[in-house]
Structure formats: C-alpha cells, structure tokens
Amino acid sequence: AEQFGMKEALGLLGIKEVNQGTSTGNQWFSNGEKIDSYSPVDGQLIASVTATTREDYEQVMQAATEAFKTFRLMPAPKRGEIVRQFGEKLRQYKEPLGKLVSYEMGKSYQEGLGEVQEMIDICDFAVGLSRQLNGSTLHSERFGHRMYDQYHPLGVVGIISAFNFPVAVWSWNTALAWICGDVCVWKPSEKTPLCGIACQNIIAEVLKENNLPEGISCLINGDYKVGEFMTQDKRVPLVSATGSTRMGKIVAQEVAGRLGRSLLELGGNNAIIVTPDADIKMTVIGAVFGAVGTAGQRCTSTRRLIIHESIYDKVKDAVVSAYGQLRIGNPLDQNNHVGPLIDKHAVEMYNNALEKVVAEGGTVLVEGGVLSGDGFESGCYVKPAIAEAKNEFEIVQHETFAPVLYLLKYSGDVENAIDIQNGVAQGLSSAIMTNNLREAEKFLSHAGSDCGIANVNIGTSGAEIGGAFGGEKETGGGRESGSDAWKVYMRRQTNTINYTTDLPLAQGIKFDL
Numbered sequence: 001a002e003q004f005g006m007k008e009a010l011g012l013l014g015i016k017e018v019n020q021g022t023s024t025g026n027q028w029f030s031n032g033e034k035i036d037s038y039s040p041v042d043g044q045l046i047a048s049v050t051a052t053t054r055e056d057y058e059q060v061m062q063a064a065t066e067a068f069k070t071f072r073l074m075p076a077p078k079r080g081e082i083v084r085q086f087g088e089k090l091r092q093y094k095e096p097l098g099k100l101v102s103y104e105m106g107k108s109y110q111e112g113l114g115e116v117q118e119m120i121d122i123c124d125f126a127v128g129l130s131r132q133l134n135g136s137t138l139h140s141e142r143f144g145h146r147m148y149d150q151y152h153p154l155g156v157v158g159i160i161s162a163f164n165f166p167v168a169v170w171s172w173n174t175a176l177a178w179i180c181g182d183v184c185v186w187k188p189s190e191k192t193p194l195c196g197i198a199c200q201n202i203i204a205e206v207l208k209e210n211n212l213p214e215g216i217s218c219l220i221n222g223d224y225k226v227g228e229f230m231t232q233d234k235r236v237p238l239v240s241a242t243g244s245t246r247m248g249k250i251v252a253q254e255v256a257g258r259l260g261r262s263l264l265e266l267g268g269n270n271a272i273i274v275t276p277d278a279d280i281k282m283t284v285i286g287a288v289f290g291a292v293g294t295a296g297q298r299c300t301s302t303r304r305l306i307i308h309e310s311i312y313d314k315v316k317d318a319v320v321s322a323y324g325q326l327r328i329g330n331p332l333d334q335n336n337h338v339g340p341l342i343d344k345h346a347v348e349m350y351n352n353a354l355e356k357v358v359a360e361g362g363t364v365l366v367e368g369g370v371l372s373g374d375g376f377e378s379g380c381y382v383k384p385a386i387a388e389a390k391n392e393f394e395i396v397q398h399e400t401f402a403p404v405l406y407l408l409k410y411s412g413d414v415e416n417a418i419d420i421q422n423g424v425a426q427g428l429s430s431a432i433m434t435n436n437l438r439e440a441e442k443f444l445s446h447a448g449s450d451c452g453i454a455n456v457n458i459g460t461s462g463a464e465i466g467g468a469f470g471g472e473k474e475t476g477g478g479r480e481s482g483s484d485a486w487k488v489y490m491r492r493q494t495n496t497i498n499y500t501t502d503l504p505l506a507q508g509i510k511f512d513l
C-alpha cells in the first residue's frame, strides 16, 4: 500500500499506531480493549483503536446532553454555516480520506473518493436546508385563531453504521441532524474504526475553529455491545442504524421497548428487470457495475437479473462475456475493477452461497473462487460469479454480501417479472430496463415495484443524495439524505394562538361559567 501513499494519508488524517476510540469533539479518551484494524487489501495491520467502556460512554452522554442545551438555541442557518465549513474541510481532506476508505474497507480508490464526494454533497444540501426547515400554516376552525406546526430539535441522535459505507452514512445523518439542532453520537462498524477516527478529527477542527463546546460530535467504538449502550438509553430519542436485517430486528425492538424512534437502513435484494426491448448495452453496464462494484458489498448491489425469455440467451451471453474482462486486484490500483471482500468471514459467506445455489439446483455460468498468490495475500479476493437460479431458492431469497449474481427467467407480461422482483423479503432498490412506456409506468405504479427506490433505465446500485434513500419491508422503512428525510431528526409541534378576548372551544363545545 505504501506505493499508493497510504502512510502520508494516515498522517494527514491524524491516525496514530494506537488511537483512543472515544471522543466528545476535541477531547479523546478510552479505557476499553484494543480493536486492531487489518486491511483487506494486503492483510496488514493498519492501526488500532481502543474501545469505549460504559464509563467512557457516560462521559460522552454527559457532554452530549449538555451541548444540546446550547446547540439547539443556535439559529439553524448558523448551524448550517458550521456544516458549510465541514464541507470545505472535506474538500481539503478528500484524497487522504478517500484513500483510507479504500484501504480499510477495500473498495476502489475511485469509489472511496466518490464516498467523500457524497459527504460533501450532503453538506451542501444541508446548508441550503438550514434555511428551509418549514412547517405549515393551517386554517383554524375558530374565529380569531391562528394555527401552525413547527419542527424543533430532538436531542441526542445515535448513529450506528455498517462497514461498507464507513464514512458517508455518518455524514448523511450528521449533516442533517446538526442543522436540525441535534447533537450526534456515532458508533462506526468495528470493521472500519479508523475511518471513524479520521472523520472525527476533521469535524473537530471545525468545532474548535468556531469555539463550539464538546459534545456536538461524539465518537464511540466497539462491537454490538457498545451499540447497545445507545439502543437501551432513554437519553437517545433517535437511533439511526445501518446494517444487516438481523441487526435491525434487534435494534428496532430494543428502541421500541423504550418507545424511542429508530431509523433503519438494512439489507437489500435488488433486481433489474430486463424486458424484451431493453437496450442490451445499457443493461450490461448497469448489471455488471451493480453486481461487481464494491465487490458486491453495497446495500444497493444488483443480486438478481430477471430476464424475459425472448432475450434471455442474448443478455446472458453479453453479461458472461463482460465478466471475462474484469480485473481483480488491489483497489488502490485504478486499473482494477474489483477489490477484496471485507474479511475472511465474508469469503466464507460467498463460498457458502455458491455451494448452496448448486445444491438447490442452480447452474454456475461464471465460476467463482478465492484468489491466492502474489497480491492476494489477504485471502479476501474472490472472483465475481454468476449462476442461473430460481427466485424461490432459499439462497436467492437471502442477501449474500458478495459478488454473486443470479439470472432468473420470466415469460409473458411484465407483471410476471414484477411479481418475481417483489417476491423477496427485502425492498431496497429495483430497476427496469425498457423502452416501452407501458411497462415502465406499470413498474412505477401502485401495483409495481414495492421498493424504496425504483429506477427506469438505470441500474440498482448507488443513488443521488437529493432523493430520500431507504427501503421497505425487511430493509427497515427508514429514509435518509434528501427530500424531506430531515423531519425524522426533529420533533413536530402544533401551535394554536388565540388573538381574541373570547375562549371558544373546538368542535363547537359550550362550557359556560
């Protein structure tokens, strides 16, 4: 990794050999065990982070609840100015941070930079939004009365994030939460703790330059047990959790048990429907990027291609031949298309899926396998694979977080393809490739795709920050990022003001004294 300037990047980001994993802003402390972060790129130890203990967490919560009391009073556009400065800092640190994302998580350097760009974009979006946190004015049924609703800051927002977007998910939440007047406590994935340290160092500079108190941006580190500090804590009114459906089911119940609010961004099982008159060239680009980009470790990765029987062979041949051109290797080397999986456990899940699809009656079209030898020492590099399968296979119903693509055939009308597309437990991203207006509109209609994201002539993978991001069913129902997703970070209040000298009651009720 040294030839790619990793050491310099780590230095710029303030990453030491051993880092304290708990922070309230500019203050760092931590008394838990050491978490070692190994790179899936070359298997090397990058650095370590000390985990957060219960006592450390208490110190964080004290700072956060105290900071909220003053931060909520700062006018929203002034908070927007802080987020604007944060966006500027991110522009400054884009290259080293993009590199660290690539090295610690394993996605390509281009995608690492893309992730930081998303952070910059959400900051820009939030800055504008800080002047638009609007409620509505409503007409009262009573004479001389005014009624309106307004949004107030919520409090401490807990953020639990997954390894595959180790920096962007945090900013999707914080940029909005901060302009809304909330303070944040973030627990990054224990698989990518250094990305968390780097981000906290960047925001800490902004907070210091503006003389803001400790507690507005807090970091805690550790595994699920540290996440539980927040899910079980009444002082955290909103927990935003990104990760597996398995995790989401536990978090949802914990938070609901104390009647808190949770925002869940969980697994997907995304499909592209390929109709008889689809543009084959566009389909191949969308499908291949969707299936192998980030080595299949995006929540929006394409898992299933649902192809009409009339063009099945043509699409199959084109996709299989495109796989022949994929270059697998060090993701910091921009000649490569596919980097490693996050760790050996992920490799096991990948192997297991390939075995299972064959056992259930599927046919492998592009052989998988784990790469070894020069450049593959980490043991995390796998070959993207394709199998012909049936939607009802248990393994197809399941999200395998690796580059395994299933080809499914449909016949007859587009409704049949939509049934297959919707016939899974998850509901994140979906797409149709078609030049037929009726098919496209059916796919987007009330009876069409049941996903949070439905695209026409675009793949399933990735999304712009301007739209609300998230999915239905076992994806958890949460929405982050653009549109009116900000509302979840605030509490709504309805206000009625009487400017007369009478006190009329609602619904015409008389109460004479």
Ligand code: NAD
Pocket (backbone or CB within 6 Å): 160, 161, 162, 163, 164, 165, 187, 188, 189, 190, 222, 223, 224, 225, 226, 227, 228, 231, 242, 243, 244, 245, 246, 247, 248, 250, 251, 264, 265, 266, 267, 268, 298, 299, 300, 399, 401, 428, 470, 471, 475
């Ligand atoms: P994971 O569920 O293993 O872990 C995610 C985070 O949850 C980690 O920080 C982990 O420590 C924490 N956690 C786990 N159990 C917890 C508990 N009981 N209480 C509190 N915290 C707990 O997921 P992962 O392997 O890091 O990420 C991959 C998964 O994330 C995939 O399923 C992917 O689809 C999903 N994902 C979804 C989105 C989305 O926006 N919908 C985005 C990225 C990733």
